[in-house]
Amino acid sequence: MVQPMIFTSTSVGNSAAPHALPSLREVHPMPVKAVRRTPPPNKQASSKPTPAQPAAPPPVFQPVRTRRGFEAVCDQIRQQLARGELRPGDRLPAEKDLAEQFDISRSGVREALRSLEAAGLVEARTGIHGGFYIHSGNSSGLTQTVQDLVSLGQVSIANVTEARVELMKVAIRLACARATQQDLDAIEVDIEHHTELFREGHGSRNTKSVIEFYRLIARATHNDVIVMMVDALSELIRALLARVDPQPRKDIMQVRRKVLALMRERDAQGAADAMELHLRHVSDYLESENRKTERKRKMAA
Template structure:
């Protein structure tokens, strides 16, 4: 039989965290909202400012809030689902998730998203996707590949929004967040026909041709995967050839970048 220990009463800061999480669950607090200042919250809860400060630190570590310093600073509710992102990022960082795992999951999830988008996307959704492609084309023409990455990855978030399914949106947000970290480490994908591929994909989406849209998206994800694998192998070879001291430094940089 399990050996259950005694139940411990919650500490004050844990109770504060639970209250704030409840407000998030109920929808009273939303992403982007700013929490009241420490002093005000301490008065509302009838606790010390130290307890509120400890609660803020705990919520920041959990990825629910962002603490910002300065005149316009404070505690802000983060967008998306940072906890899912952080958990996946930690698994990638310690090697529990490979590039193959990432791509396989993305292909399967993106197929489900594309099929839902073909059924549910509105003209406003199509316009948002087209605006993203237009900006990607402009940055491609200017050779600004690092900035193009923001719009290239944002395209997947905009596409997920067309499903009107919150689980899909949260899942793709976490996957694209990790993808951004990997691409920043290994280098942006210099695919010059990206815009052409995106316009072809959007054409299939507008026609509600799910099979053709899925095929175009899968082709893109496969080519991106091949690029990342090549760059990962090159990075590994450079680390092997480097002197031990530089290897340690490179590992530290990569580890820091992955946790950023």
């Protein structure tokens, strides 16, 4: 039987000695079955392995008093994720139960869950089995974080475009070495699909699928971290380009076909050079348009 998750209560701004609330086990002690102790086996008489030890009880978290309650809730859930005590697909306790275990208000629990949802760690589900579940993970939180830093002026567009160019060079080198035939075929299918869309006049940077090409190259590396980083930066660049010019370059499919041909030949250097040239053209264009926008904004001020 799976033991219930136990979170410690969270006190905020209390300088007195901590007074820990009793855990669920202290309130409802479980009966303990007596275990007969046997003497250690005779090394000469037996070579049988010792029986497996019973699983250790869930850890008890320490109260956090120096932060707001919702931040402590987020921290403890993240700690359980890091230790593997919570896994993708696990359902968190109900809001009321979390409030009781953490000894904070339900509004504090809701704020924590919203924060974790925005970070992509949990997802809300509706229906009979509704509630908050540990998410399988995606790059949406990373994309939003970088977007916020750009909006706040902490990160420049030039920083983002440079990072993307260098990251894609690494990705395409790894993909040339690791891509399976299925990986390469998937890239070709995507190129054919978007070639048809552009021919019919439906190709646009407002469509998120336009960056699927880069995602597929990243997936061909078989490195999940690279997949998330490429996805995040590609989506950010797509959104920025869509603001200034929703129509991609006319030769974009020709460039992609060239990159794929070099990948099929396992020419990592050639594929990386072709990708770098293409992305630097995109970066230069984006930075140029951004400077124009800034000048117009200053003139209007």
